[in-house]
Amino acid sequence: MDVSFNWLAIALAALSSFVIGGLWYSVLFARPWQRAAGVTDEQLKHGTARVFLGSLILAIVMAISLAAFIGSNGLGFGVFAGFATGATFVAAALGVNYLFERRGPLLFAINGSYNVVSFTVMGAIIGAMQ
Numbered sequence: 001m002d003v004s005f006n007w008l009a010i011a012l013a014a015l016s017s018f019v020i021g022g023l024w025y026s027v028l029f030a031r032p033w034q035r036a037a038g039v040t041d042e043q044l045k046h047g048t049a050r051v052f053l054g055s056l057i058l059a060i061v062m063a064i065s066l067a068a069f070i071g072s073n074g075l076g077f078g079v080f081a082g083f084a085t086g087a088t089f090v091a092a093a094l095g096v097n098y099l100f101e102r103r104g105p106l107l108f109a110i111n112g113s114y115n116v117v118s119f120t121v122m123g124a125i126i127g128a129m130q
Contacts, residue, residue, distance in 0.1 A: 078127015086119030
């Protein structure tokens with residue numbers, strides 16, 4: 001199997017998860033997410049650099065993996081692959097963890113839907129550019 005990567009597409013896809021996450025966890029769902037996750041404003045002030053650096057590294061890993069899966073199959077497949085990955089791998093896996101951790105459905109809805117949207121956009125970017 002010969003896999004080639006469009007590194008600009010990967011970088012833009014990884015960046016898109018930051019943009020979506022920024023909107024998701026501030027403008028759209030900040031307070032409901034904080035309540036459901038049990039995170040205080042004070043806790044959010046500490047370790048910010050570690051959180052953002054770690055998130056960037058992991059977003060790049062996710063984008064590389066998604067790019068390898070999408071290959072050169074185009075935009076349509078990229079959107080499908082991103083949606084399927086977000087919904088059936090990531091959100092479903094979070095759901096299993098949340099059930100065992102006894103976390104509420106609101107936190108699952110916020111975090112799971114973020115991943116579905118984020119992976120769908122990442123897939124679209126990669127599919128269109130690769």
